[in-house]
Amino acid sequence: MTATAEPEVGRARRRKEDARLITGATRWTDNIQLAGMLHMAVLRSPVAHARITSVDVTAAVRMPGVLDVLTGSDLADEQGSLPCAWPITEDMLAPPAPSIAVDEVNFAGEAVALVIARTAYEAHDALAAIDVDYEDLPVVLDMAAAIEDGADLVHPDLGTNKSATWVFDSAEAGTGTDVDRAVASGEVVVERTFRQQRLIPAFMEPRSVVVDPTSDSATMWSSTQVPHVLRWMLSAVLGIPEHKLRVIAPDVGGGFGGKLQVTPEEVLTLLVARRLGKPVKWTESRTESMLCAHHGRDQVQRITLAARADGTVTGLKVDLLADMGAYLRLVSPGVPILGAFMFNAIYKFPAYRFTCTNVFTNKTPTDAYRGAGRPEATFAIERIMDELAAELGVDPLKLRQRNWIRHEDFPFTTVSGLTYDSGNYEAATARAVELFGYDALRAEQDERRANGDPVQLGIGISTYTEMCGLAPSRVLGALRYAAGGWEHAAIRMLPTGKVELVTGTSPHGQGHETAWSQIVADRLGVPFEDVEVLHGDTQVSHRGMDSYGSRSLAVGGTAVVLAADKVLAKARTVAAHLMECSADDVEFTSGTFSVRGTSTTMALGDVVVAAHVAHDLPDGVEPGLDAEATFDPTDFSYPHGTHLCATEVDTQTGRVRIRSYVCVDDVGKVVNPLIVEGQVHGGVAQGIAQALYEEAVHDEGGTLTTATLADYLVPSAVDLPWFTTDRTETPAESNPLGVKGVGEAGTIASTPAVVNAIVDAVRHMGVTDVEMPCTPMRVWKALQGRTAVTPATGGVHGSIDARGGAG
Amino acid sequence: MRITVTVDGVDYSDEVEPRTLLVHHLRERLGKTGTVVGCDTGNCGACTVHLDGHSVKSCAVLAVQANGREVTTVEGLARDGLLHPVQQAFHDNHALQCGFCTPGMIMQAIDLLADDPDPDEDAVRHGLEGNLCRCTGYQNVVRAVRDAARRMSPGAGPDVERVDERAVVERAPLHTGGGE
Numbered sequence: 001m002t003a004t005a006e007p008e009v010g011r012a013r014r015r016k017e018d019a020r021l022i023t024g025a026t027r028w029t030d031n032i033q034l035a036g037m038l039h040m041a042v043l044r045s046p047v048a049h050a051r052i053t054s055v056d057v058t059a060a061v062r063m064p065g066v067l068d069v070l071t072g073s074d075l076a077d078e079q080g081s082l083p084c085a086w087p088i089t090e091d092m093l094a095p096p097a098p099s100i101a102v103d104e105v106n107f108a109g110e111a112v113a114l115v116i117a118r119t120a121y122e123a124h125d126a127l128a129a130i131d132v133d134y135e136d137l138p139v140v141l142d143m144a145a146a147i148e149d150g151a152d153l154v155h156p157d158l159g160t161n162k163s164a165t166w167v168f169d170s171a172e173a174g175t176g177t178d179v180d181r182a183v184a185s186g187e188v189v190v191e192r193t194f195r196q197q198r199l200i201p202a203f204m205e206p207r208s209v210v211v212d213p214t215s216d217s218a219t220m221w222s223s224t225q226v227p228h229v230l231r232w233m234l235s236a237v238l239g240i241p242e243h244k245l246r247v248i249a250p251d252v253g254g255g256f257g258g259k260l261q262v263t264p265e266e267v268l269t270l271l272v273a274r275r276l277g278k279p280v281k282w283t284e285s286r287t288e289s290m291l292c293a294h295h296g297r298d299q300v301q302r303i304t305l306a307a308r309a310d311g312t313v314t315g316l317k318v319d320l321l322a323d324m325g326a327y328l329r330l331v332s333p334g335v336p337i338l339g340a341f342m343f344n345a346i347y348k349f350p351a352y353r354f355t356c357t358n359v360f361t362n363k364t365p366t367d368a369y370r371g372a373g374r375p376e377a378t379f380a381i382e383r384i385m386d387e388l389a390a391e392l393g394v395d396p397l398k399l400r401q402r403n404w405i406r407h408e409d410f411p412f413t414t415v416s417g418l419t420y421d422s423g424n425y426e427a428a429t430a431r432a433v434e435l436f437g438y439d440a441l442r443a444e445q446d447e448r449r450a451n452g453d454p455v456q457l458g459i460g461i462s463t464y465t466e467m468c469g470l471a472p473s474r475v476l477g478a479l480r481y482a483a484g485g486w487e488h489a490a491i492r493m494l495p496t497g498k499v500e501l502v503t504g505t506s507p508h509g510q511g512h513e514t515a516w517s518q519i520v521a522d523r524l525g526v527p528f529e530d531v532e533v534l535h536g537d538t539q540v541s542h543r544g545m546d547s548y549g550s551r552s553l554a555v556g557g558t559a560v561v562l563a564a565d566k567v568l569a570k571a572r573t574v575a576a577h578l579m580e581c582s583a584d585d586v587e588f589t590s591g592t593f594s595v596r597g598t599s600t601t602m603a604l605g606d607v608v609v610a611a612h613v614a615h616d617l618p619d620g621v622e623p624g625l626d627a628e629a630t631f632d633p634t635d636f637s638y639p640h641g642t643h644l645c646a647t648e649v650d651t652q653t654g655r656v657r658i659r660s661y662v663c664v665d666d667v668g669k670v671v672n673p674l675i676v677e678g679q680v681h682g683g684v685a686q687g688i689a690q691a692l693y694e695e696a697v698h699d700e701g702g703t704l705t706t707a708t709l710a711d712y713l714v715p716s717a718v719d720l721p722w723f724t725t726d727r728t729e730t731p732a733e734s735n736p737l738g739v740k741g742v743g744e745a746g747t748i749a750s751t752p753a754v755v756n757a758i759v760d761a762v763r764h765m766g767v768t769d770v771e772m773p774c775t776p777m778r779v780w781k782a783l784q785g786r787t788a789v790t791p792a793t794g795g796v797h798g799s800i801d802a803r804g805g806a807g
Numbered sequence: 808m809r810i811t812v813t814v815d816g817v818d819y820s821d822e823v824e825p826r827t828l829l830v831h832h833l834r835e836r837l838g839k840t841g842t843v844v845g846c847d848t849g850n851c852g853a854c855t856v857h858l859d860g861h862s863v864k865s866c867a868v869l870a871v872q873a874n875g876r877e878v879t880t881v882e883g884l885a886r887d888g889l890l891h892p893v894q895q896a897f898h899d900n901h902a903l904q905c906g907f908c909t910p911g912m913i914m915q916a917i918d919l920l921a922d923d924p925d926p927d928e929d930a931v932r933h934g935l936e937g938n939l940c941r942c943t944g945y946q947n948v949v950r951a952v953r954d955a956a957r958r959m960s961p962g963a964g965p966d967v968e969r970v971d972e973r974a975v976v977e978r979a980p981l982h983t984g985g986g987e
Contacts, residue, residue, distance in 0.1 A: 018898040021906030022890070022913065024841015024881040031840035121824070121831075204845050204853060204907040204941045253843075253907030254941050286846035509905030509942050674901045678943060682904060685944030709850035709939065717932040717945040 008518035008528055009737075012674040015514040016533075017507075020251070027250040029208035029223045034279040037210070038067060040272055041123035042265065042282070043113040043130050044291065045105035048141075048362040048702025049154070050134035052103050055113055060129040065122035068276065069130065070114045072102035075271055080237040082327065083262055085229075085482035086334035088358075092164035095155040095360075097327040099264035099271075105134070106154060106326035107364050108703050109291030111264055116272055116280065139702045143300060143321040143359045154326060154360040163324055163358040164333060168340050168416060170352040176415040179351040182315025186306025190388045196376045197772050198298035198323065198696040200290055200706075201369050202714050205253020207293060208283040209266050211273035217244035218274060222266055225255040226546040227506055229483065231538050233262040233330070234270060249536035252508035256686070257368030258293055259508065260548045261330050265292075290707040295696055296369020298323035299336060301380045303343075311392055311402045315351035316415075318343050318380070322358050325365035332366055333358050334481060338373030338467075341416040345381045346425050346465045346640060347403040352415040362702045368548060370686055371744040374466045375751060382462045382752035383769075390763060396756070397429070397438070400463050411733070418467060420638045421733035424666065425463060428728045432642040432664040435724055441646050441660075449764055457659070458647045458761025462753035465640035468741035469554030469734065473632050485551070488543035489559035490628035491520070491567050495612040497605035499524065499531045501563075502628075504544020505556035506536045510743065511675045512552060516560055518671055519737070523564035525591025525604060543630070550639075550741030553671065558735040559631040566627035571607045574625070577618040578602060578610055637732040637740035641665035643684070643749040647757040651765065654780030656692060656758055658721040663749065665725070668732040668740035676742050680725050683746020689715050690747075691754035695773050713773075810874035814839060815883025823870045829863075830854040832870035833880065841882040841910050845939070852938030855911035856880045862918035864911075864937070881910035884917075892958040893917050893951070902951035904942035912938050916952045925956050 020026055057069040082097040100111040113130050117123035138152035145151055146161040154161055170176025183189055210221040218240070224230050227249040235242035252259065265282050273280040284292070304317040322336040340354045371378075385403075389396035405412045407424040414420065438459070445457040470476075471485035488504035501520050505512055517531040534540050547556075568588060575593040576583040585596045594601040607625070610616065614623035643663040647656050663684060670676050693713040697706045706712040713719075731738030751772070758774050759767060767782045811820045812832075819837055833839040833856070844866060845853030854865040857879040865878075884891040893916050896902070903909040912935065919926065919934035926934060931952045932945065940948060957963060 014898055015901065017906065018903060021903055021909050022881070022894040022897050023885060024839075024910050026841065026843075026906065028840070028843060028907070030844075031834075033838075121826075202941060204851065204905065204939065205843070206845065252905065254905040256941070286848065286851070511904070678901050678904055678947060681944035681946045682942045683944075686941075708848045709846045710848050714939050714941065716937070716939060717935045717949065720945055722928070722949075723944065723946055 008521040009671050011518065011672065013514055013518055013528065013672055014674070015511045016517065017511060017513050028205060028253060029210055029221045029250055030283045032210045032221055032281065034210070034212055037279040037281055038116050038118065038276065039120040039123045040269055040280050040282040041115045041120065041127050042111045042288070043115070043127045043132070044288065045101065045108055045110045045112050047105065047134050047136065048108045048139045049137040050105050051137060052101060052105065052112065053133040053135050056131040057113065060115060060126040063122065063126040063129055065118040066115060066126045067118070068116045069126065070272065072098065072100045072112065075100055076102045078238065078271060079267060082264060082267065083233045083237055083330060084328040084332065086331045087480055088166050088333045088337055089164045092333060093158045093160070094163065094328045095158060099267040107362050109364060111268065114268060114272060116276060120283070139362050141361055141363065141698060141702055143323050143361060146359050146361055147321070147357065154362055161360045163328065163360055165355065165357045166337055168354040170415045173417055175413070175417045176349070177351040179315045179317050179353040182351040183304055183306045183317060186314055187309040188307045188388065188391055190305045190384060190391055192303050192384050192387055192769065194301045194303065194380050194383060195771055196297040196299040196301065196379065198366070199296045199369055199690060199694050200696050200712055201256045201258025201293065201296055202712065203254035203256055203258050206284045206286060206289045207259065207263065207265065208281070209269040210279065210281045211269045212279040213273045213277060217246070218270060219246045219248065220266065220270060221248045221250055223252050223259060224249050225252065225259040225506055225508055225548055227536055227538055228504060228544040228546050230262055230266065234266065237262070238267065238270065247538045249506050255508045256370040257296065257372055257548060260368045261294055286709060287707045290712060291704055292364060294329050294367040295325065295364050296366060297376060297690070298366050299376050301376065303380050303384050305384050305388055307388055309392070311394055311399050313347060313349050313403050316344060316349050318354045320356040322356055323361055323363065323366055324358050325361060325363045327365045329365045329367045331368055334479070335366070335368055335373045336376070337479065339377035341418050341467055342374045342377035343381050344415050345378060346405055346463055348405055349415045363698060364704070370683065370747045372549065374744065375687065375748045378462070378464045378466070378748045379752045382464065383755060386461070386756045386759065387768065396461050400461065404463065419635065420465070421635060422730045423465065423638060423640050424728060424730045425640060428640065428664045428666050429463060429642040431726055431728060432644050432662050435664070435726060436644040436660065436662040438644065454652050455648050455650050456761040458649060458757040458759065460645040460647065460753040460755065460757025460760060462643040462749045462756065464643070464749040465638050466744060466748050467636040467638060468550030468744060469633055469637035470549030470551040471636060472634055483545065484632065485545060485555065486630050486632035487545055487551070487556040487559045488628065488630045489556065489563040491563045491626060493567060493608045493625040495609055497526065497530065497608055499526055500534055501531055501560060502534045502541045503556055503560065504541055504546070505552040506544065506546040507552065508547065510547065510552060511672065515553065515671045515675060516557065519557055519560050520564055523561060524567065550743040553737070553739050554637045554732065554735050554741050555631055555633055557671070557737055557739060558633070559629050561736055562629035562631055563627050566629055567625050570627065571604060571611070571625050573618060573621060574611050575602050575607045578607070578616065633734055635734040637668065637734050639665065639667045639740040639742065639745050641745060641749060643753040645753040645757040647754065647761055649758055649761040649779060651762065651783055654776035654778070654783065656774055656779060658688070658754065660724070661721050662724045663746065664728060665742070665745050666728040666730050667742040667745060669729065669738035670727065671737070671739065677725055679742045680746045681723055683744060684723055684750040685715065685720050687747040687750030688720060688754055691751045691772055691774060693719065693773050808871060810871055812870070812873045813877040815880055825869065825871055827870040828866055829868040829870045829873050830865035833865060833878070839880050839882060842880045843907060843910060845907065850939065851908070852915060853908050853911040855914040855938065857914060857918065862915050881913055884913070891917070893920070893955040896951040896955035896958060900947045900951035900954055902943060902947040908938060908940045912940060912948060916955065919952065920956055920959060924960060926953065928953070
């Protein structure tokens with residue numbers, strides 16, 4: 001067996017996945033064609049809140065090629081309620097969540113009827129022939145109004161639009177002091193309200209589901225991030241025996257949290273396929289995706305920061321309203337709670353209180369979107385640190401330095417109760433400042449201000465950390481999350497020396513096939529090419545918690561290491577037996593066992609064969625070297641970094657141009673720098689998109705007016721700058737690879753960097769906030785000093801913060 | 808109506824509904840699933856193919872409009888087992904993650920390079936403006952297209968085919984902060 005010439009971990013391997021993706025030899029769910037397969041199309045409610053008084057399908061049933069038309073009442077008895085796995089409080093209110101509306105619709109886009117036809121064209125044709133009568137109900141859209149006494153209700157049965165209120169108080173928890181006292185005695189107190197606009201994950205591959213029902217079992221292909229969770233939940237919701245259900249996530253075209261879900265359409269396709277006894281496919285249009293796949297963000301954040309005159313922060317108070325939309329989906333209620341631990345960020349705040357109220361509205365349900373709670377928290381704290389700096393008249397970088405955890409302080413237990421294992425904020429910041437040319441840009445800013453240049457320069461800072469590597473199962477349990485956070489891996493040592501690695505993670509663009517191969521190659525001393533990574537099929541990979549929350553490498557990668565170590569431990573026993581020595585004398589280097597102090601060697605491949613044929617094994621040793629392992633982390637991992645953004649703001653038009661963007665991230669040890677850099681690029685792009693471009697806008701009737709890619713502004717190549725990236729490397733202590741996770745870092749960090757830069761450019765003109773997305777119109781209005789722009793439903797242009805907007 | 812379309816060098820003769828979109832004809836009838844559908848408004852460009860050598864969004868072309876014409880998809884680019892230089896450059900520069908936009912992105916990049924064999928960063932960005940990618944932030948796509956231009960330039964010798972795995976590391980120099 002060939003030994004690897006150099007360590008695979010740390011090497012910029014080109015990806016194995018690419019071969020099929022660049023040639024079109026892909027396996028997207030929508031590619032699947034099965035004999036006799038039917039197509040399902042979904043009729044969706046055009047109104048946000050109404051009683052369904054009648055559904056007439058007579059004409060639709062007679063349309064050519066139509067096999068069946070089903071309504072909510074046809075499926076009411078079997079559809080159950082879509083699962084919510086995160087009841088954040090004991091008294092959380094959760095309305096039943098039907099996959100298809102039975103007598104009431106609660107958001108525009110909710111499924112109302114299904115057509116099953118021979119072709120997708122015929123199924124869609126028949127949708128137009130279905131006649132639904134709606135009796136309008138009052139539409140609830142604005143969170144603040146929704147929680148007032150006497151407000152119209154989304155779910156009258158609940159008696160309120162509040163789902164739950166979740167509180168963390170550092171004095172009560174014993175992790176800090178009393179925040180009210182800190183605010184009352186603060187020498188400086190800054191209060192701001194920020195709006196986290198509603199976003200749409202907008203993965204490029206529209207969702208698609210194919211179900212093949214065979215006898216008493218069924219196979220589902222779905223464009224999902226979570227095949228294992230999906231199988232479990234479908235079984236629990238529908239009462240289908242779990243062992244009769246196989247879920248496969250084939251090639252999946254992006255997710256960003258948007259495919260971390262148990263969707264109505266997955267339930268419906270399964271029910272319909274079983275009912276008709278034929279394979280059924282459902283593939284959404286882009287507009288369906290924008291309307292019905294869950295949305296993200298959507299919070300109103302009231303932030304109070306108290307400090308001494310020297311800039312030392314003494315207390316932080318956070319009051320959130322979080323929009324759940326019409327129903328609670330898989331982890332909807334927990335998303336803002338993930339942020340609870342991150343508002344204090346990298347800082348040594350002594351007192352902290354976080355209060356979040358989850359609110360129902362007649363909008364598409366919200367759930368995880370890249371960062372899930374942590375971008376919101378990071379935005380708020382990094383924005384208000386800039387506001388405090390402005391209030392005190394100090395450089396925002398110096399204010400951060402005054403308050404952050406110094407590298408010699410690690411491990412550090414924060415005011416929200418987490419213990420950060422490692423980090424070096426000084427190093428990352430110093431490197432970012434150097435790459436950015438901070439001082440020169442500040443000098444240019446002064447010059448432009450002095451000259452009254454119509455194009456002003458701003459510098460935005462974001463020094464972030466995040467918790468990822470989700471998650472220690474015990475912590476999840478304590479937070480009332482219904483599942484664990486472990487991950488599983490299995491290694492199959494094939495008789496020819498090739499290796500199959502089975503992982504419970506479910507990649508959809510992250511490159512696990514490449515990175516996991518690198519880990520195995522290093523650990524076992526086998527060639528990178530000899531490792532095949534299997535994933536995403538519950539029949540092949542029966543145990544897994546899938547991919548989200550920047551967890552795959554820190555948790556799943558560690559499971560790979562542990563499984564490989566088990567293979568080696570057994571191989572060592574077998575090798576010792578065959579080389580007739582004590583296992584203690586056996587050394588293993590680059591795929592070869594040797595007897596210490598002798599020239600006797602045995603390649604791993606030979607041990608594999610010996611273990612496979614089992615002609616001569618030690619007593620009590622089972623044939624084969626296969627091994628599996630499950631890793632449950634003891635703690636989260638805490639990537640961090642410093643992002644610096646320079647924007648040019650045209651004060652005459654409000655147009656913002658990002659002139660330079662520098663990020664220095666510390667994601668611990670790196671398995672593949674090429675993949676890490678790519679994750680940072682994409683993450684930063686999505687964070688910039690929130691700052692400048694994207695917003696899900698509803699009209700006053702609750703209709704989503706940004707339901708196409710012409711209206712919802714996913715940035716193109718011309719809308720984004722060149723990113724300068726670099727890394728510092730402080731290994732994580734919570735896993736043997738020393739890795740921290742990188743999937744969400746860029747998104748978490750970049751949004752406040754951009755908005756801080758915009759505000760910094762025009763602060764001298766009286767602007768203290770610009771609401772996201774910072775469109776030219778919003779920036780221009782802020783510059784005109786128009787604070788009194790009434791926010792329309794769902795927020796349009798202008799600030800809802802009486803103290804923000806245009807100062 | 809009956810149409811004959813040459814796709815990736817093979818003639819196909821089929822009866823199609825007049826309203827059938829070219830992309831659906833390619834995917835559903837001809838099995839050319841390398842070309843994908845990402846939206847229904849012509850914004851994302853995932854379905855980009857070449858029609859008589861020029862890029863089109865195949866969701867905005869009717870199958871009947873392709874009658875008697877030649878279509879090239881991402882599946883028809885590799886020759887004798889060798890990747891097209893743009894495909895190779897996408898791989899070498901990590902210009903894809905989930906890969907869903909990639910077929911369209913590659914087809915558009917080839918069209919762009921036919922018009923401008925040596926585009927600067929700005930020209931690449933504008934040339935790809937109609938193709939959305941949600942994963943990469945476009946930076947490595949820009950790198951890949953410029954790298955492909957170099958490989959495809961007249962007189963480019965074997966050296967341009969060489970991939971240096973260290974290049975990416977050197978490009979983003981590692982600075983070790985250390986925790987201790």
